[in-house]
Amino acid sequence: MNIITIANRENSKYEVKGRKPLLDELRDQGVDLPYGCKYGGCITCAAKLLEGEVDQRAQVALNNRQINDGYVILCVARAKTDATFEIGVESHDKLYRNPFKDPLQPHELKADIAVPKDY
Amino acid sequence: MECCGPGYSSPADAMKAPREKLLYTIAIYTGTGIQKPDYLATVDVDPKSLTYSQVIHRLEMPGIGDELHHMGWNACSSCHGDSSMVRKYLLLPGVRSNNIHIIDTASDPSAPRLHKVIDGADIKSKANLSGPHTVHCLGSEIIISFLGDAKGEAPGGYLHLDKDFEIIGRWENSMGNIKFGYDFWYQPRHNVMVSSEWAAPNTFMPGFDLEEVGHLKYGRELHFWDFEKREPIETMYLGEDGLIPLEVKFHHDPDSTHGFCGAALSSNVIHWWKDDVGKWQWEKIIDVENEAHPEWPIPVPGVMSAILVSMDDKYLYLNNWLHGDMRQYDISDPHNPKLTGQVWMGGLLGKAPIVNGIAMAGGPQMFQLSLDGKRLYVTTSLFSTWDNQFYPEIRERGGVMVMIDCDPVNGGMKINKDFLVNFGEEPNGPSRCHEARYPGGDCTSDIWL
Numbered sequence: 239m240n241i242i243t244i245a246n247r248e249n250s251k252y253e254v255k256g257r258k259p260l261l262d263e264l265r266d267q268g269v270d271l272p273y274g275c276k277y278g279g280c281i282t283c284a285a286k287l288l289e290g291e292v293d294q295r296a297q298v299a300l301n302n303r304q305i306n307d308g309y310v311i312l313c314v315a316r317a318k319t320d321a322t323f324e325i326g327v328e329s330h331d332k333l334y335r336n337p338f339k340d341p342l343q344p345h346e347l348k349a350d351i352a353v354p355k356d357y
Numbered sequence: 358m359e360c361c362g363p364g365y366s367s368p369a370d371a372m373k374a375p376r377e378k379l380l381y382t383i384a385i386y387t388g389t390g391i392q393k394p395d396y397l398a399t400v401d402v403d404p405k406s407l408t409y410s411q412v413i414h415r416l417e418m419p420g421i422g423d424e425l426h427h428m429g430w431n432a433c434s435s436c437h438g439d440s441s442m443v444r445k446y447l448l449l450p451g452v453r454s455n456n457i458h459i460i461d462t463a464s465d466p467s468a469p470r471l472h473k474v475i476d477g478a479d480i481k482s483k484a485n486l487s488g489p490h491t492v493h494c495l496g497s498e499i500i501i502s503f504l505g506d507a508k509g510e511a512p513g514g515y516l517h518l519d520k521d522f523e524i525i526g527r528w529e530n531s532m533g534n535i536k537f538g539y540d541f542w543y544q545p546r547h548n549v550m551v552s553s554e555w556a557a558p559n560t561f562m563p564g565f566d567l568e569e570v571g572h573l574k575y576g577r578e579l580h581f582w583d584f585e586k587r588e589p590i591e592t593m594y595l596g597e598d599g600l601i602p603l604e605v606k607f608h609h610d611p612d613s614t615h616g617f618c619g620a621a622l623s624s625n626v627i628h629w630w631k632d633d634v635g636k637w638q639w640e641k642i643i644d645v646e647n648e649a650h651p652e653w654p655i656p657v658p659g660v661m662s663a664i665l666v667s668m669d670d671k672y673l674y675l676n677n678w679l680h681g682d683m684r685q686y687d688i689s690d691p692h693n694p695k696l697t698g699q700v701w702m703g704g705l706l707g708k709a710p711i712v713n714g715i716a717m718a719g720g721p722q723m724f725q726l727s728l729d730g731k732r733l734y735v736t737t738s739l740f741s742t743w744d745n746q747f748y749p750e751i752r753e754r755g756g757v758m759v760m761i762d763c764d765p766v767n768g769g770m771k772i773n774k775d776f777l778v779n780f781g782e783e784p785n786g787p788s789r790c791h792e793a794r795y796p797g798g799d800c801t802s803d804i805w806l
Contacts, residue, residue, distance in 0.1 A: 270392050274422045274453030274562070275487075279509035281563035281742055282388055282422060282453060298509065299563035327390030327752065334745040337567035338655040344568075351572045 240317040244269065245288055246324045254317055260292070261312040271312060271325060278314035285312050286329040290321025303346035307332045363444035364434025364803050368609040368668045371434065371803060374728050377795040378403040379466055382734075382758065383425035383449060384415075384780055384788040388741025389752055391786045394418040395425040397449060397460060398790065399467055400758065400778055402734070410776045412783070414468045418458055423451025424741055427792050429492020429499070431459075431520070434803040435545075436496055442520070446472060447794060450489030450501060452740075453562065455480055457489060457501070459522050466796050473522055481507035483524050484516050488558035491540045493804065500528045504538045504558050511557035513538045533589035537576040543584050544607045545806050547614055547631065550582035552589070553602040564742040567655070570622060575601050579618060579627065581637055591637060598625055598641045604663050608670045611805035615691045617642075617664055619675055624659035626675060628691050642694050643686065645677055648706055657705060662739055663723055667730045667765065668800050672697070676721040678739055679705050679747060683721045685763060685770050697768025702759055703737055705747065712759055713777040718751035719744060721759075725793040726800040730765035732773075734758055738789035755780040755787030 242252045242264065254263040261273055261283055274282030278297035287308045297311035309332075310323070323329070335342075344353035365371035380402050385395045399414040418425065431446035432439075445463035450456070455477025462469040480486055480503075488504035497520045503513040512535045517528035537554035544550075554576020555561055560569060569575060577599050581591040595602060600622035607616040614631035626643035647656035659677030666673055666688070673688045681704015686694040701709035703717030710717060719737030726733050738744050738756040745752070760776035763769070781787045794802070 272388070272390070272392060272422065274387055274424060275455075275509065275558070277509065279559040279562055280453050282424075298559045301563075301566055330745070334564060334742070334749065336653075336746055337565060338650065338657050339653040341655060342566060342568050347566065347568055347572070351569065351574070 241320045242317060243322040244325055245322050246326070246328050256316050259313055260315050260317060264312070269325070273313055276313045278311050281311070281333070283312045284309045284330065284333055286310070286324040288322040288324060291318040292316065292321060293318055301342060301346060301348045302352050303342055304333060309333055362437045362439040362442050363432045364437045364798055366437055367805065368670070371728050371798065372668045372730065374797055376729070377727055377797065380725070380734060380793050380795050381428070381447060381462065381469065382736060382790045382793040383428065384756070384783070384790045385425055385738070385741060386785070386788055387422050387424040387453060388745060389787065389789065391788070392421060393785045394421050395423050395451070397469055399469065410778055412778060416460065416469050416471065418451070419471070419474060420454065420456070422454055423456055424453040425449050425791070426452045426740070427490055427492065428794055429494070429501070430794070430798070430802050431494055431499060432497070433494050433798060435494060435806050439497060442497055444798060448492045448499065448501070450492065451477065452488055452490070455487050455489065462796055475522060475524065480516060480524065484527055486513055486516055488513060488562070489516070490538070493541070493543065496806070502538050502541055502552070504555060509558040509562070511537045529587045531588040533580070534592065535580050535589055536578070539576070539603055540605045542605045542607050542616065543804060544611065544614070544616070545584065545804070546611050548584045550584045551605050551607070551616055551629070552580045552582065553605045553618055554578055555601060555603060562742065564746050570600060575622070577602065579629070579639070593629070593637070593639050595620060595627060595639070598623055599627055602627065606664060606666045608666060609668055609803070609805070610670055613670065617666065617673060619661040619664040621660050621662050622658055624661045624677060626661070626664065626673065626694070630691070640692070642692065643675070645680070648680060650705065665724060665726055665800055667726055668728055669730060669765070672730065672763070672765065672768070674724060674726065674733060676724065676735070677704070678720040678722050681706055681708050681720040683724070683733070683735060683761060683770065685768060687768055698763065698770030700761055700770050700772050702735065702772065712757070712772060713774060715757055715777060715779055716754060717757065718754035719748045719756060723792045725795070726763070728798070728800065731763055733761040733763050733770070734793050735761060736790045736793065738791055741789070744789060751789060753787060755783065756789035757781070758790050758793070
């Protein structure tokens with residue numbers, strides 16, 4: 239059992255058991271969250287992790303920059319500790335980027351094609 | 358052939374159809390921050406009507422998060438000889454949810470109603486497909502291209518539905534060496550289908566990482582199929598000239614072998630045809646140069662995400678979503694297109710930030726031409742995550758639908774001053790309109806056997 243705090247919903251708190259992904263556990267408790275594909279591939283449900291740890295190994299949507307900026311794909315992620323999130327589009331300030339304005343470095347690509355920084 | 362099936366006996370006959378009075382466009386809330394279902398909007402396009410240029414009906418989908426995108430009819434002119442068929446149902450796939458919504462547009466054309474939903478999970482379990490895109494009817498049956506397998510990995514394949522919208526299974530017998538899927542069009546008199554390539558759903562759904570193009574995560578090939586055998590037989594490697602080949606259109610003339618594809622990232626039009634000895638050939642016929650942006654390190658491509666061929670096969674229309682222009686080319690000689698019209702609406706280059714008094718967010722993206730070739734309806738949103746990357750202000754402003762008056766005799770395009778549908782003012786907040794269809798068939802659906 240972990241406690242999830244939603245920072246941009248007046249620090250409301252929810253208990254999660256870890257049996258289902260965070261999206262389902264939070265929606266079951268009445269948190270209104272966006273979602274799309276429900277298998278970790280489409281980014282619609284991304285939230286920003288401010289504190290704590292999650293297991294989101296099943297996601298395939300985020301590049302390493304987005305992961306380093308704290309983004310979590312709620313439809314497949316489970317909490318490993320108590321955690322604090324910012325949710326919804328208010329949390330998406332760094333999620334989207336114009337690639338012609340702001341290119342990624344080789345280590346910031348998605349995990350399957352990223353080149354380690356010190357390589 | 359005198360008959361009573363749907364559609365028209367020929368493209369020339371289609372051009373004589375009565376003027377469209379209604380059109381349907383999908384509008385999305387997925388990815389906008391507004392927790393409402395995507396919907397099918399009915400737009401009044403009858404200038405004599407009191408509600409001209411307004412949304413007059415909204416049909417919400419049953420769930421949220423579908424990301425409605427392209428649409429297709431249950432029947433088109435390919436069933437003109439079949440009196441048992443009616444063009445009654447519009448199919449609305451959800452790219453993210455995988456659900457296929459079947460909409461009855463005939464019982465009350467101005468207020469379409471939900472007929473049936475094919476559950477996305479059912480499609481995954483029965484056909485191992487996700488990420489639906491293009492819908493075409495094949496005589497009385499339907500095929501839909503899907504860009505991924507159930508896990509969102511390429512190349513996906515084709516879902517085959519019967520006329521009652523029951524899943525038959527996979528349509529194709531083989532995907533051959535095809536790496537990616539996207540759009541397709543078939544020309545039955547030549548037993549050919551051509552398909553193009555976007556990327557795996559897991560690649561394009563989260564947004565566009567330009568860097569992934571160099572890692573071969575996006576397509577650059579066209580595929581020619583033996584339509585009857587349902588298998589690809591020839592691949593054209595387009596290379597740098599054909600990065601991200603998206604929309605595929607054959608001539609409407611069913612005897613023609615000429616067809617076109619817009620390569621979105623290269624912003625080129627690729628033309629193909631069968632030569633005198635029966636071999637498929639291709640060439641690049643239009644090349645839109647990238648534009649430097651004063652503050653950005655990488656030049657901006659046009660992003661030619663759609664093309665359309667007029668019903669008389671005389672004009673090709675294309676968009677440059679990031680530059681902000683719509684163009685009309687005379688393709689009477691398909692090897693030598695001539696630019697005959699161009700208008701600007703939105704875009705990143707600042708050429709037309711305001712259209713008919715509305716501040717634009719986005720650029721010209723999807724468009725549908727009237728059957729007579731005189732009115733081009735253009736919308737501004739591409740795909741929620743890509744919109745959010747390039748045009749973040751679209752969240753507050755929503756999408757718009759603009760009408761361009763086209764001169765089908767002498768060429769030329771002009772934005773109509775009396776028409777604009779502002780989806781920024783929708784009752785549930787700013788939504789984004791995308792593909793449009795007319796009840797009587799349109800320039801991107803009908804195929805002749």
